[in-house]
Amino acid sequence: MKTLFLLMTQYEGRAIIPLDRVCQDYFSHLSTEMFQRKALSGALPIPIVRMEPSQKSAKGVHLEDLATYLDAQRQQAIRERDQLTGDRRVGRAR
DSSP states (O other): OOHHHHHHHHTTTOSEEEHHHHHHHHOTTSOHHHHHHHHHHTSSOOOOEESSSSTTSOEEEEHHHHHHHHHHHHHHHHHHHHHHHTOSSTTOOO
């Protein structure tokens, strides 16, 4: 199943997901402010979208960027598992 389509369903077809929702659903260990700091510093590779150029404007994450991040995290977890188990089929789901 494609992550993007699952997220489209989860967020009812919205293209931009508010930061507080992204944090609540996928980064519960981070406050919205900490998530924003990590993303803007590059420590978290998810672009933040501003609705307007103003610093006070609403901010969110594009659905496609979130899907890409989640898929990359999954691939990394599969590689780590395969290295730990000695599986030669690196990067392939079992």
